[in-house]
Amino acid sequence: MSELTGMIDETRTRAACLIGWPAAHSRSPLIHHYWLRKLGIAGGYSIEAVPPEGFAELVLNLARHGFVGANVTIPHKERALALTVPDERARAVGAANTLWYDGTELRSTNTDVEGFIDNLDASAPGWDAGEDALVLGAGGAARAVVFGLLDRGIGRVVVANRTFERARALAEQFGPRVEAVAWEAIGDCLPRAELLVNTTSLGMRGQPGLDIDVGALPSRAVVNDLVYVPLVTPLLAAAKARGLRTADGLGMLLHQAVRGFELWFGQRPEVTAELRALVEADLTRM
Numbered sequence: 001m002s003e004l005t006g007m008i009d010e011t012r013t014r015a016a017c018l019i020g021w022p023a024a025h026s027r028s029p030l031i032h033h034y035w036l037r038k039l040g041i042a043g044g045y046s047i048e049a050v051p052p053e054g055f056a057e058l059v060l061n062l063a064r065h066g067f068v069g070a071n072v073t074i075p076h077k078e079r080a081l082a083l084t085v086p087d088e089r090a091r092a093v094g095a096a097n098t099l100w101y102d103g104t105e106l107r108s109t110n111t112d113v114e115g116f117i118d119n120l121d122a123s124a125p126g127w128d129a130g131e132d133a134l135v136l137g138a139g140g141a142a143r144a145v146v147f148g149l150l151d152r153g154i155g156r157v158v159v160a161n162r163t164f165e166r167a168r169a170l171a172e173q174f175g176p177r178v179e180a181v182a183w184e185a186i187g188d189c190l191p192r193a194e195l196l197v198n199t200t201s202l203g204m205r206g207q208p209g210l211d212i213d214v215g216a217l218p219s220r221a222v223v224n225d226l227v228y229v230p231l232v233t234p235l236l237a238a239a240k241a242r243g244l245r246t247a248d249g250l251g252m253l254l255h256q257a258v259r260g261f262e263l264w265f266g267q268r269p270e271v272t273a274e275l276r277a278l279v280e281a282d283l284t285r286m
């Protein structure tokens with residue numbers, strides 16, 4: 001980006017980065033380098049390990065540091081919202097994970113919303129025919145999920161969370177189509193849930209499993225787990241064994257990366273079986 005005009009200098013190689021602290025082992029470089037190679041774009045994607053005290057300086061001078069945009073992860077996602085011009089999604093989720101320049105303005109969004117929706121569309125077409133969804137969890141990922149479901153026109157979204165207060169706050173934020181229920185009430189909600197989404201960390205490697213009777217779900221139900229380590233969580237395994245359609249967390253992770261790449265490098269990339277296999281192999285090496 002030229003500092004004088006605020007315009008992107010097309011003669012320089014474009015580069016984006018992931019800003020986090022600590023710089024956890026992320027799959028984002030693998031995903032973006034795959035697409036850069038596939039599309040023949042001379043670009044880069046690096047990991048920038050930046051502590052909280054250095055975050056504002058980097059973000060407010062992203063172009064001067066040589067970047068056309070960035071992904072943002074823990075612990076900077078809320079801060080990123082305040083330092084940029086966020087879209088409606090980022091504001092509703094309360095966190096931004098993707099930054100880009102719109103002219104000279106540094107904008108932000110939350111791509112977990114479309115990652116979630118696009119993955120369901122790809123994995124279980126017609127999933128949105130149902131009226132009722134049950135979302136487990138009320139953290140950041142749950143807010144992205146609820147925003148996506150309402151935006152898609154799902155009639156009623158029930159949110160159950162271990163800490164009921166957080167579910168209630170989420171329901172209040174999103175309005176009358178969202179209802180908060182106690183964690184203990186999940187069993188009663190299952191027979192009506194045409195879509196079940198786990199946004200808690202239960203089922204993640206090293207965490208307890210999610211104790212849910214998928215047998216109580218309607219036979220047309222779709223089950224989506226946001227957890228992607230392991231790839232097939234006990235919840236997804238139980239749903240598959242019952243013959244239910246499923247969508248997994250890796251699919252969401254791949255689909256959420258599409259928009260950032262398009263904003264930074266100007267071409268919309270595809271989530272292919274080859275990319276999935278590449279990231280799957282990396283995950284199994286963990």
Ligand code: NAP
Pocket residue numbers: 112115136137138139140141142161162163164166199200201202204208226227228248249250252253254256
């Ligand atoms: P978060 O804001 O920390 O929320 C965590 C949620 O899990 C809260 O609702 C929490 O309930 C619940 N939880 C944690 N331990 C629990 C337990 N033992 N029993 C019942 N509930 C429990 O985290 P987040 O950012 O929303 O992420 C949640 C999960 O989604 C993580 O596994 C993350 O990896 C995954 N995720 C995946 C993608 C993807 O692309 N696939 C994207 C985003 C997130 P309390 O409120 O009671 O603490």
